[in-house]
Amino acid sequence: MNDSTFHSTRIATPDPTPDAGRGARRRYLREATAAAHAQVDALAAPALHSTDGYAAYLRGMHRFLRHGEHALRDDQSGPDVRARRQWIEFDLATLGVAPLAADEPPAPLHGDADRLGWAYVIAGASLGAKVIARAVAELGFDRHRGARFLAGHADGDAWPSVLHRLEDTPLTDDELLRMGEAARAAFAAAADALRHGREEAFA
Numbered sequence: 391m392n393d394s395t396f397h398s399t400r401i402a403t404p405d406p407t408p409d410a411g412r413g414a415r416r417r418y419l420r421e422a423t424a425a426a427h428a429q430v431d432a433l434a435a436p437a438l439h440s441t442d443g444y445a446a447y448l449r450g451m452h453r454f455l456r457h458g459e460h461a462l463r464d465d466q467s468g469p470d471v472r473a474r475r476q477w478i479e480f481d482l483a484t485l486g487v488a489p490l491a492a493d494e495p496p497a498p499l500h501g502d503a504d505r506l507g508w509a510y511v512i513a514g515a516s517l518g519a520k521v522i523a524r525a526v527a528e529l530g531f532d533r534h535r536g537a538r539f540l541a542g543h544a545d546g547d548a549w550p551s552v553l554h555r556l557e558d559t560p561l562t563d564d565e566l567l568r569m570g571e572a573a574r575a576a577f578a579a580a581a582d583a584l585r586h587g588r589e590e591a592f593a
């Protein structure tokens with residue numbers, strides 16, 4: 391994928407309310423987070439090209455998912471974040487790389503708007519995981535060796551399930567805005583974690 395062109399046409403601050411109908415909320419979230427996604431794309435892009443880049447991505451995603459696990463602790467309907475974090479631990483062990491040190495996670499979120507914003511980002515990362523899985527296959531990693539997380543994340547129904555929830559959850563206009571803010575906060579957490587994954591020396 392070309393990092394610089396992938397998201398170049400998206401809008402930064404859309405209004406969620408006038409565009410009603412199926413798919414409108416997903417479009418709103420995609421547009422509200424386009425710049426943030428471009429940033430995590432660029433931070434994760436080295437995973438496409440080298441084992442070190444892939445290890446840095448795994449370390450970053452591990453920290454991000456640990457945060458997501460805490461944020462969505464009381465959410466019964468979201469993706470199984472704990473399983474995903476554990477798959478990354480298997481993969482890091484295969485690569486012989488330690489996870490980043492545990493840092494202070496966010497408090498558990500309350501309310502559908504905040505939870506949906508985070509769940510959207512965590513589940514949406516499975517779309518990027520498919521792209522990365524194809525690239526790291528060239529490096530010799532697959533679901534049996536070193537890419538358990540990518541395979542499991544890409545396989546599951548987390549993404550369609552979040553899309554259904556987006557359609558079916560009653561949300562006021564204020565809550566829609568709040569959901570967009572929560573998604574941007576989740577992307578910011580991902581960017582920060584991916585940056586640490588790249589910058590902190592491998593143990």
Ligand code: HEM
Pocket residue numbers: 391416419420427430431434435437438454510511512513514515516517518519521522577580
């Ligand atoms: C090299 C890394 C990545 C690549 C190549 C990538 C690529 C993609 C692709 C191809 C899509 C589908 C776009 C579409 O159908 O319109 C997508 C969607 C998405 N990705 Fe990424 N991604 C990457 C990293 C990430 C990360 C690290 C996260 C979050 C932590 C993330 C979150 C999302 C979300 C939320 C969507 C859904 C956007 C929508 O609503 O269509 N991605 N990504």
